[in-house]
Each structure stands twice: as C-alpha cells, then as structure tokens.
Amino acid sequence: MTAPVPPDPTMTSAAARAEPTLAGQDFSVDTESLTGSDVIRNYLQRFQRGGDLGLFPALLALSLLTVLFGVLRPESFLSKFNFGNYFTQAAPICVLAMGVTFVLLLGEIDLGAGYSAGVCAAILASRLKADVPLPVALLMAFAAALVMGALVGFMVAKIGVPSFIVTLSTFLSWQGILLLITRDGGTIKIENKAIVAIENKNLSVGVGWTMFVVFAAGYIGFSLLRVLSRRRQNVATTPLSIVALKSAVLVIVGGIAVHQLSAKRGNNLRGVPIVVPLVIGLMIILSFVLGRTAWGRHLYAVGGNTEAARRAGINVARMKMSAFIVGSLMSCIAGIVLASRLNSVDPQTGGNDTLLIAIGAAVIGGTSLFGGRGRIVNAVLGGLVFALINNGLPLLKKIHGIDFSAAGPKFIVNGLILLLFASIDATSRRRAAAN
Amino acid sequence: MNQIKIHEASEVSRTNMSEPVIDNPGTRTPLLELRGVNKTFGAVQVLHGVDLTVYPGEVVALVGDNGAGKTTLVKSITGIYTADSGEFFFNGAPSHIKSPKDASDLGIEVVYQDLALCDNLDVVGNMFLGREKLRNGLLDEVAMERLARETLAGLNVRTVKTVRQQVSGLSGGQRQTVAIAKAVLWNSKLVILDEPTAALGVAQTSQVLRLVRELADQGLGVVLISHNMNDVLEVADRVACLYLGRMAAIVDAKTSSREQIVELITSGRSAGIGLAHAEHVQI
Ligand SMILES: Nc1ncnc2c1ncn2[C@@H]1O[C@H](COP(=O)(O)OP(=O)(O)OP(=O)(O)O)[C@@H](O)[C@H]1O
Ligand SMILES: [Mg+2]
Numbered sequence: 001m002t003a004p005v006p007p008d009p010t011m012t013s014a015a016a017r018a019e020p021t022l023a024g025q026d027f028s029v030d031t032e033s034l035t036g037s038d039v040i041r042n043y044l045q046r047f048q049r050g051g052d053l054g055l056f057p058a059l060l061a062l063s064l065l066t067v068l069f070g071v072l073r074p075e076s077f078l079s080k081f082n083f084g085n086y087f088t089q090a091a092p093i094c095v096l097a098m099g100v101t102f103v104l105l106l107g108e109i110d111l112g113a114g115y116s117a118g119v120c121a122a123i124l125a126s127r128l129k130a131d132v133p134l135p136v137a138l139l140m141a142f143a144a145a146l147v148m149g150a151l152v153g154f155m156v157a158k159i160g161v162p163s164f165i166v167t168l169s170t171f172l173s174w175q176g177i178l179l180l181i182t183r184d185g186g187t188i189k190i191e192n193k194a195i196v197a198i199e200n201k202n203l204s205v206g207v208g209w210t211m212f213v214v215f216a217a218g219y220i221g222f223s224l225l226r227v228l229s230r231r232r233q234n235v236a237t238t239p240l241s242i243v244a245l246k247s248a249v250l251v252i253v254g255g256i257a258v259h260q261l262s263a264k265r266g267n268n269l270r271g272v273p274i275v276v277p278l279v280i281g282l283m284i285i286l287s288f289v290l291g292r293t294a295w296g297r298h299l300y301a302v303g304g305n306t307e308a309a310r311r312a313g314i315n316v317a318r319m320k321m322s323a324f325i326v327g328s329l330m331s332c333i334a335g336i337v338l339a340s341r342l343n344s345v346d347p348q349t350g351g352n353d354t355l356l357i358a359i360g361a362a363v364i365g366g367t368s369l370f371g372g373r374g375r376i377v378n379a380v381l382g383g384l385v386f387a388l389i390n391n392g393l394p395l396l397k398k399i400h401g402i403d404f405s406a407a408g409p410k411f412i413v414n415g416l417i418l419l420l421f422a423s424i425d426a427t428s429r430r431r432a433a434a435n
Numbered sequence: 436m437n438q439i440k441i442h443e444a445s446e447v448s449r450t451n452m453s454e455p456v457i458d459n460p461g462t463r464t465p466l467l468e469l470r471g472v473n474k475t476f477g478a479v480q481v482l483h484g485v486d487l488t489v490y491p492g493e494v495v496a497l498v499g500d501n502g503a504g505k506t507t508l509v510k511s512i513t514g515i516y517t518a519d520s521g522e523f524f525f526n527g528a529p530s531h532i533k534s535p536k537d538a539s540d541l542g543i544e545v546v547y548q549d550l551a552l553c554d555n556l557d558v559v560g561n562m563f564l565g566r567e568k569l570r571n572g573l574l575d576e577v578a579m580e581r582l583a584r585e586t587l588a589g590l591n592v593r594t595v596k597t598v599r600q601q602v603s604g605l606s607g608g609q610r611q612t613v614a615i616a617k618a619v620l621w622n623s624k625l626v627i628l629d630e631p632t633a634a635l636g637v638a639q640t641s642q643v644l645r646l647v648r649e650l651a652d653q654g655l656g657v658v659l660i661s662h663n664m665n666d667v668l669e670v671a672d673r674v675a676c677l678y679l680g681r682m683a684a685i686v687d688a689k690t691s692s693r694e695q696i697v698e699l700i701t702s703g704r705s706a707g708i709g710l711a712h713a714e715h716v717q718i
Contacts, residue, residue: 312565
C-alpha cells in the first residue's frame, strides 16, 4: 500500500496542470485571420464587457431624428435647400468639437474654446478690414490661437491650476478681448471673398463628384492596403468582408449626399458646400495624428493613467501644453468658419451655447470627460446630431402651443439630449462593470 | 516556428526549477553589487551600510518587516533617491545612478506594485509605451505587435490570449504579467519587482512566480520584494533579510527554513547568523 500522494503545493504543478489545454495555440487569435462574424462578435463583446457603445448611439440618433423630422415636416425638413443648409450649420460645431476632443482625451476641459474661436475670428475680421492681406491676417489669427492655447496649457501643466478654473477664467477674459476688438458690441463685416466662400459657396457639380471619388477611392485603397500588408506579415486583421461592408455604406451614403447636393436647391444654388471637404479633410488628418503617431498614443496614455505615462518617460507637461495648443488652433478654424457663415464677427461669435454644444457633441459621440477615451469621428458624428436637432426644431414651428423655433425650447431640448446620451453611456458602463 | 521554441523553453525552465541555479556565485561577476549603502531622510537614517549582490540568472528575494527599508533600497538602486554614501557596481563597473533614466540605460527595470499600466490601451500599446517603434515617423503596429507576442511567448506566457486586448479587461495576474513582460522587452539585465503577488489569488500568484523564475532562467538578475514566505522559498535562490535598515543576512533559500527567515525578519538574527546583538541596534 502506498500512501496517497499529498497535493503538491508548489506552483510548478499548479501551472503544469493549467497548461496543456492552451499550449501550442498561443496567440493564435493574433495570427489567424478573423471572419466577419468574429468582428461582429468582438464588437458585441466589447460593448458588453467594456460598456463601450462606440458610434452606435450617435448613428441611431441621426437615423431616428431624420425619420422624426421627416415625418413631421416633410416639405421643409426634407427639402434640398435644407439639406445643404444642414451641412453649413453643422460645420462649425464639428470643427470645434474635434478641437475640444484633444483636451477631453486628457481628462481636461476648455471652457474658453468658444470665445477663443470668437477672438481669432475678430482678429481676422478686423485685420481684413484694415486691408491687411488675407495670408497675413490668417497668420495673426492663428498666432493668437497659439498664444491662447500655450497660456492655458502652461497654467494647467506647469503651474498646476485645474483646467476647469483656468478656462473658467479664460472664458471671461477671451470674452473681454472679443468685446474690446469689436469695440463694445460692434459688428465687423467680412468682405473677403475667400473667407465668405467657405460657408456660402459650393463646389461645382463636377468638382464635387471628383472629390467624392477621390475620398472614396482613398478610403477603400488605404483600407485594402492595410489589410493586405497585415495579412502578408501574418498578423490578425479586419476581414475583407467588413472592409467591403464599411466601404459600401460609405459610398452609398456619401453618393446619395453628393447627388442631393448636386441638384438645384435654389436660385443658382447647387453643389457640395466648400466647408464639407474642409471638415472631412480635418477629420482625416486629426484621426491619423491620434491613431497613428506616437504623440497620439501618448495623449491617450496620459488621459488613461497619467502616472503610468510619466513612468514610461512621457513628458506629461508637454503633452498637456500641446493638446491645449492643438485645441486652440482648431478653435481658430472654427472661428473662421463661424465668421464666414455670418459674413461678420460680433461679440456673440463663439459665445452663447457654441462651446457647450461642441463639448456635448464630443460627449454624445462617445468621448469620455474623464479622459483616455474618444475619437475624432465621435466629435464629428456628435456635431452632426446636435446640428440635426437645431436644424429640425425651428422647422417644427408650433406644436401644441410650444414654439420650437424659439430659443427656450431649443435650449431645453439640447440639454435633455445631452443628459439622455450621458445616461445611456453611464448605464451601459455600469452594467458592464457589474458583469 | 514559435511553438517549437516555446516547448523547448518550457522544458528548460522545468529542469532548472528542480536544480540549484547558482552553481558558484563567488567565481562570477555580480550583476549588481552594493557596498555600504547609507540613506537618511532628514534626521532619520533608513539604510545603514547595506551590502547586496545579485548575480545574473538568480532570484534574490528582499524581505523585511514593514518599514525595514526595502522600498527605499530599491529606490536608491533605481535612481529615484540618491544614497548618502556607498558604492554601486553594475557588471563589475562602478556606476553612478542619478535618475531613473540612468537606471534604465544600464538595463535596470522596475515593476511597481501599482503596475503603471494604461487601462485604455491594449497590451501592445502598454508594452511599448514611451518607446514606440516607428516607421517613417508613424507607429509601426505590426512590428510592435509581433515583438510583444514574441516576448510573451518567449516568457512562456499562456494566459494572455491576444496582445490586442485592452488592459482594462485583464485579470490582476495577467496585468502583472504584462507589466513584467514590459520590463524585459528592453534588453534589461536586472528586473526589480516590488510585491508583485500582493493582490493575487493562488493560481495567478503561481503564474507570476513562474514568470519571475523564467526571467532568471533566461539569465536576468531578479530582485523580488515580498512579504509572502511561500513565494520567497518557492522562487528565490537567495534571501536577503533587511532588519531596521541593516542587512541582517543573505541566506541560501534551498538550505534555509521558513522559521529561520522569519526570525531574521523579526529579530535580525537566527541561530548564529545575522546581526550581533540585534536587540540593541539603534535606528
Ligand atoms: N521619503 C521619506 N521621507 C522620510 N522617511 C521615509 C521616506 N520614505 C521612507 N521613509 C521611512 O523609511 C523607512 C523605510 O521605509 P520603506 O518604505 O523603505 O520600507 P519597506 O521595507 O518598503 O516597508 P513596506 O514593507 O511597508 O513596504 C520607514 O520608517 C519610512 O517611514
Ligand atoms: Mg515598500
């Protein structure tokens, strides 16, 4: 009779027991190519585990709102004129929201971003009025943006004042500067044709379609190249079926949009608004910077875990400075678009609800206020949602005695929408955490 | 190709575990050698003439009660603190480590107890954080992904299934694994781990200890701070016992008992080894 072997307490046996099932297939997930259903399953899993809804809520909102307004006000909302108008309304929100995203990714906030847009616009307008050549005037506006961004970044990163306080103060100061430049409430008209054209002129039909083909071919080409190169190097990659699906959706939606915009929608009015390729171009460049450069990776790292980033040798202060500067430069572009839209700059440019809508846009697109999570497309989609609301509401006019074209109901609806999205996000995250 | 390598490596690690790893430390150049390290904070002297040697291929456990000075010693090695006096030799050459960067330039990596991982990045992103591989100025994802995978596979890591997984979704043991793998990715020679298993369950602790052993078997020097005697006796080759800032004794793990080490930790001496008149040591 042999004594029963006592359970061996050492780790070797514990580890050995756990091993065989996995041995030989290590990281197979990383080398085997995925199928379309894998990708969909991964998305659902990420949604369940991480509570990360991605672009889904924003896309759903866009579709639902379109149906809602389309059913209630088919003549005005679905008109070709309104469709063109929609893009020019959305552009400044989208641009500002993209800029704010950089700051939000760090878990910081910039409450002054709206008025810094106003200040840049006012500098541009006043210089143009003083007959300064356009390139010089633009340079001055961007230089001002650089200084404003660097100042906020310095206060936050080097002095250590919370960004909420710093930008609460700049929110007031930039507004003051805007008042000074516009001479206490004056309006500076913009006569410069190029600036006015951004929001008020359209690409010719031919150029519009050419742009469409260039963007579509570029997207499909780059996606394919990426997939093929990763395949060749034996690393897991998005399956071609998903690339094909995304490309098809993009081509169909984009094609319908360009087609609609190419039709006559008023007196001598047709074509894709000039601002549309500008916004798409910015979106591509900034997405690229965030997703494919070390700087972008470091921005996410600082937002995710500042201490870990610091220990990894990342200069946290410099990342903060640069994020505020990039945000400020984007504000400048948003300011120029705003100025172009109104043909003028006044003390309200970049004021009112401009900033809060931009931050709201980034947030309903899925960017976290706690930092570390968010993408540029989120900001653009969020901007499109807010623009759709503010485009559709005034067209509703009076329903049951409530005048939806007035500012009161508009603000209330915007506030409620933001709250709704934030709750959806919080709920999905809590559910994920509980799992 | 990869899979064959993995099997070979795991064979090696298993045989090594049952045999003594250090044959004769005296004849080789220590990887790290400290002589007479003193460190004071204001009026309080925390380290008193501490000596320590670490050879390549061995795990030295650094034990001692709370406040004995383990973390302070490690921080003096890695340049976060500068010692008041004492000699440092790395690979036999006198060295002056003044900043964490000096330490990492020499090949010393630290795995902090609080891990220092970014939850919102994936395994690859974390392993290469701050030292991303670039191609034409852009992130070279493919190269980083492969290198991350090879490093993990080379360490016989089987618990992390994909290197594209976000760290937020990993268990405590998997996170510790990533943190350790991150430390060895950079041709490091000495890896210091401050209580790597403190928050882990049984199975995950054994995973991490296996990894610690693997590092030493691949020729790295490892310093492991731990309060857990099971861990220490299981994985360490030698045990360095700090008592009130003094190195009470450095004993061979194979020939020492648990009671002996506990005694060294609590009173600074045990059956003829350790500090003389430990009870009268002043801080
Ligand atoms: N920055 C500091 N300033 C002053 N005293 C310090 C400082 N850091 C550590 N000490 C003191 O030095 C002593 C040793 O601390 P240390 O953190 O090195 O201990 P430890 O061995 O790591 O303990 P534990 O097991 O609790 O982690 C303690 O008495 C502590 O109070
Ligand atoms: Mg400690």
